[in-house]
Amino acid sequence: MTVQQLPNSFRTGPDERGHFGRYGGRFVAETLMPLVLELEAAYAEARLDPAFKQEMEGYLTHYVGRPSPLYFAERITEHCRSLKAAGGERGAKIYFKRDELNHTGAHKVNNVLGQIMLARRMGKPRIIAETGAGQHGVATATLCARFGLKCVVYMGSVDVERQKPNVFRMKLLGAEVRPVESGSKTLKDAMNEALRDWVTNVGDTFYCIGTVAGPHPYPMMVRDFQSVIGRETREQMQVAEGRLPDSLVACIGGGSNAMGLFHPFLDDQQVEIYGVEAAGHGIKSGEHAASIAGGRPGVLHGNRTYLL
Known part of the structure; x- marks a missing residue:
């Protein structure tokens, strides 16, 4: 039987290898592959489970406020x-x-709820996350507090200084905030440290990624939950x-x-x-954050995307 595809391939993606056209995928070290495959299998099962969907819809309505x-x-x-x-x-x-x-003050909670529910389903009592401005960290700390899970948030030291109110909120909710001093001391480096933590603590840790990044199935999960x-x-x-x-x-x-x-x-x-996108001082200046308009394809944090 031939299954007719929808007109836009990006609506039905990714493919079985996690690619959206030439982007996405799973570019990770051998030590990370078992964790990623375990996560992929768990999510494939959960997304087809009516009970998982029903529970999530209940929390979206009565906890998040959707x-x-x-x-x-x-x-x-x-x-x-x-x-x-x-x-x-x-x-x-x-x-x-x-x-x-929404509860916690941003869209981030939509995705965090789904991933925390998946972590509980997988029996992972320790949650790690990266955060930049702090909204993903706050959402993760909030859901961990709700479900009684240990929470560690990696945050570049530059971001820790300029986002002190969100750092205070995360700590108030019981999360441990670990400043990252390497590299540019911002989100990219926080994600690097979180990945290192994940490899080191295989048995009990779930990595809750907050954006459309990371190896497959993360971009797909974030898309589905958001x-x-x-x-x-x-x-x-x-x-x-x-x-x-x-x-x-x-x-x-x-x-x-x-x-x-x-x-x-x-x-x-x-x-x-x-x-x-944020054009900063202009695309030609090089001082901007417009990776699509002013960047080029490359591999970062386990997937092919646009890089500055």
Whole structure:
């Protein structure tokens, strides 16, 4: 029997090796491979288990506070339309998907909940995570406190200094925050240290990655857990406007928020999708964080992606 694929291969990916086209994959040391394969098998089983899905939906509703609101931004709509009117155009009607109203204050909790539930299913009592601005760390510390799990968060020492409120929150929730002094002392280096920890503590530790990074199955898991954002948006737009949006806009850092919003719309060719990267002092200056617009493909943290 031939299974007909959806029009967009990225909607149905990754392939059996974890690739999204030429990207993604699983580029890890031999010592990490057993851990990654164990995780892949556990997630393949969990995602097909109705009880796992039902439990997660219950926590999303009653603990996280989903669905998050779709808010009509009336004043910014009026402002943008006034600017467009000068050029004879009508301007957009703008809605905000308010995931910052979730418990813990960001979209990060959607993914962390799924991964912590998977860790419990696998019998892993110790959770490690990396964090940059601190929102993933706070979400991980919160869920670990909820389920009585030990939590260690790696954070670059530069980020520890500039994100002190989130460091305080993580510690208040019982997490151990380990500053990373190597490299640029930021997120990349925090992830390196977390991977080293994972290899060292094979038996009892689950690594909860917060963004669309890492070896397969991590990008797929993050996409699946964050896609609740886009699924809700589809339903809420139908209620608000009776149709799908003309376009979607999301910032792109690590990509988990953008992936969550965009993925359920990838087969809707009438919906334009815009990802916004931080251009800093300009792409040509080299002082920016726009890895897609100003970077090139390479391998980092176990997958092929765009690098600066």
